[in-house]
Amino acid sequence: MTTVLKTEDLRKQFGELTAVDDVSIEIDDSEITSIIGPNGAGKTTFYNLLTGVLRPTSGSIWLRDDGEGGLADITDAEPHEVAQAGLSRSYQITNIFEGLTVRENVRVARISHEGTRLDFRSRAAGDEALEVDIEELLELTGLTDIADTPCDTLSHGEKRTVEIALALAIEPDVFLMDEPTAGMNPTEVTEIVSLIRELDADLDATFVVTEHNMDVVTDISDRIVVLAEGAILADGTPEDVLTDDRVTEAYLGSDSV
Incomplete structure (x- = not known):
């Protein structure tokens, strides 16, 4: 241990x-x-x-x-x-960007972790490694099937799962x-x-x-x-x-x- x-x-x-x-x-x-x-x-x-x-x-x-x-x-x-x-944290009240899709939320979290200011919508076509990371996070958390769904249409449980994916995007130890x-x-x-x-x-x-x-x-x-x-x-x-x-x-x- x-x-x-x-x-x-x-x-x-x-x-x-x-x-x-x-x-x-x-x-x-x-x-x-x-x-x-x-x-x-x-x-x-x-x-x-x-x-x-x-x-x-x-x-x-x-x-x-x-x-x-x-x-x-x-x-x-x-x-x-x-x-x-x-050290990452998910909150009791969901803390996601409601107007974005699941995939876009995860992309924001990954880019934030990398410390870059590049626009998250335009970056996908030019950064294959980033998109691979995003797909892995979506698969890991079971969100692949709803990846392109706007978050404001998700159920409460799905939103909580998205928040978990966002917290995992920074690759936490804890x-x-x-x-x-x-x-x-x-x-x-x-x-x-x-x-x-x-x-x-x-x-x-x-x-x-x-x-x-x-x-x-x-x-x-x-x-x-x-x-x-x-x-x-x-x-x-x-x-x-x-x-x-x-x-x-x-x-x-x-x-x-």
Whole structure:
């Protein structure tokens, strides 16, 4: 096992409110880790710290450095620098260009990752390698059949899948998934869970998931971390965490999990 993401005593305060309370965690490349907890537990703030959206009050964040080996300090990195370093995120609310087709959305993400300012509509004819990358992403995420469909006509589940493809376009080492099944019907949930499993098996990327659907959590997780009032309440295998009396009493019996 190799540590790909690490925090040390990570803390975020908003005035007198401590949203993330000295969280120290190591994410290994061999596991799908789910982070659960009730609303207000600090999950979104934790993700925002990891991705550079927020600056920590104290503590540090480390990400695997493929160029040097070991871990690189990204505590003070800007969001685009975090993404370029290999940490990608999908959001609870879909974050795609509705007026573009699926293929055009993926093209934008790939060009953005490459750091070029070339026009994404005209570039296709002149960059065969780019189009090969796009086709591979579409196939990997099962979007080939709807590649030329405008995104504003897609179902909610299809839009979430497009967002996953966009996050994968930056070739992440670590992929943070924020409520990937939010708003989905049972069929869509089954499809997205299957996709996550397939991607975990096929890619080198390490998946970290926040999720309220406990069936999904138990289905895909190798490890579960429970946050409560910004601090880690429990951390271990699904079997250990879901039978922990503190977790059962405080969270799993609550509608807020």
